């Protein structure tokens with residue numbers, strides 16, 4: 001024979017949460033009362049009763065020193081108002097899935113209609129109706145819906161909203177929704193059946209369809225247990241029992257495939273008790289569980305219940321509620337899942353809602369399972385770190401480059417955070433070059449490779465330098481592959497020497513020789529460029545063997561020789577400045593960068609011993625260009641030529657005067673003395 005236990009059997013998230021809350025309040029020494037039975041399970045309620053938990057039916061009944069717990073079913077809006085008005089202390093364990101329906105109906109306007117599929121007498125349904133400001137019509141079947149339509153055709157004219165009790169039968173709800181669409185125009189239909197209920201019913205249906213006897217464990221007043229029983233009985237004979245005492249031995253022995261499930265309000269210890277009793281009954285008869293290959297059914301159950309959660313296990317959880325200091329998650333287990341804010345994020349500035357939203361599915365690590373309280377403490381941080389470390393190990397194996405942020409400076413290096421894992425990067429590996437002050441790297445994003453991993457100690461060592469070196473090597477290879485003479489680059493001047501300037505071309509450094517920096521003669525590269533300057537250079541020469549690049553910097557359009565040739569010609573008379581004196585003459589600057597030679601014989605018409613006897617550096621002189629040797633870039637200048645030309649011109653002018661030229665004086669010639677005339681006396 002075989003026995004199949006439903007994985008979804010037992011406490012749902014919402015019930016767990018409520019029960020856990022009561023246990024917590026009791027452990028804190030508080031006096032507790034619940035507004036109605038905390039769950040529909042007489043055994044649990046009895047246990048609470050023994051611990052002093054009272055059941056009240058209204059806030060008015062709460063004693064001043066008591067804390068009232070609102071159960072997972074939720075209550076109407078006026079109950080909160082009443083409790084507040086009376087100053088009653090209360091804790092709200094309304095299941096977030098129920099609270100969602102409260103919000104849906106509360107959002108409908110007064111002239112709208114709410115149709116709610118469910119049991120009108122169920123406290124959850126009453127609570128939901130108590131949040132609506134418009135009329136609420138509760139129905140159980142599609143047929144009822146049609147009857148309502150016939151009785152109230154005027155409803156068709158109103159905006160209508162459909163929702164369902166969280167534990168409503170999923171198949172039936174689908175039919176109701178189809179009918180609603182046929183009857184009403186544009187109905188707003190919200191699928192509010194709780195996932196846990198849906199999954200539990202689906203699994204029960206599947207197990208029942210392959211069993212010849214089904215046992216459903218749970219309270220007889222529990223709506224979801226009754227529905228579970230209904231679902232199963234459609235496929236095979238089904239028995240609803242509250243405790244092991246009700247197990248029918250004869251039915252068990254007569255069946256070859258037995259399925260077992262339990263309602264959302266059935267605690268694990270009752271399921272265990274039922275299984276243990278079944279085990280004993282069958283073992284006493286020598287029946288073997290073929291499916292498990294074992295005779296110990298209790299062990300099977302234990303395994304089934306416990307294999308789900310254990311410390312260190314990683315699980316997926318859906319965020320169902322966000323509180324200031326914790327997040328509640330449904331991990332698909334009987335236990336209620338809690339993630340403390342400190343286990344959610346490392347960032348103290350973040351609130352829980354900054355990290356997750358209700359409905360988010362997140363990966364978590366189990367850090368503590370408390371079966372007695374039915375809780376499981378989880379950590380997102382730990383799970384993220386574990387997953388992150390796996391990524392680190394993989395990156396090490398595959399040589400992947402990782403990205404992270406420097407978050408701390410520690411002895412001997414820095415810590416880089418990647419995927420919630422802190423990777424140590426030694427100071428010598430923290431950058432491409434030596435870093436004097438490691439704190440300058442803080443908060444900076446770096447790319448690095450894992451160079452060492454210790455999986456046992458969960459430690460990893462990274463290197464930023466390795467990435468920089470590898471990337472530079474790859475760039476250099478590509479550079480040498482493609483570089484060509486004449487290619488233009490923009491690069492930064494990295495250093496200066498007496499013979500030139502080194503420029504970073506991105507992948508390699510090239511050198512501009514001092515003579516290539518300027519058309520003028522310069523004594524040091526610093527006369528033209530300084531470290532840090534961005535310069536445009538071109539490749540003059542490449543030595544791939546020696547990995548050397550010679551760069552050109554000065555431009556041909558600025559070449560003074562060309563400028564000179566375009567402006568000056570042989571025979572031109574120009575003014576030049578004496579630049580230097582030599583034994584054989586003087587050099588005179590014609591334009592910056594172009595000097596001509598005034599040979600000593602061309603300085604004067606007379607013999608000159610030393611150029612310095614006649615000329616001085618800086619003196620401006622008129623000279624004649626007497627020769628231009630384009631090939632050797634030599635210019636001959638002459639002062640003497642001008643002097644001789646001037647003398648010749650003078651002589652020529654003198655020679656041109658006619659010989660019979662009469663010169664007139666501007667002074668009147670003195671008149672000759674007239675002979676004195678004799679006197680008349």
Ligand code: SF4
Pocket residue numbers: 012013014015072073095096097098166167194195196197224264
């Ligand atoms: S069955 Fe679903 S809705 Fe109801 S209490 Fe449980 S988790 Fe909440």
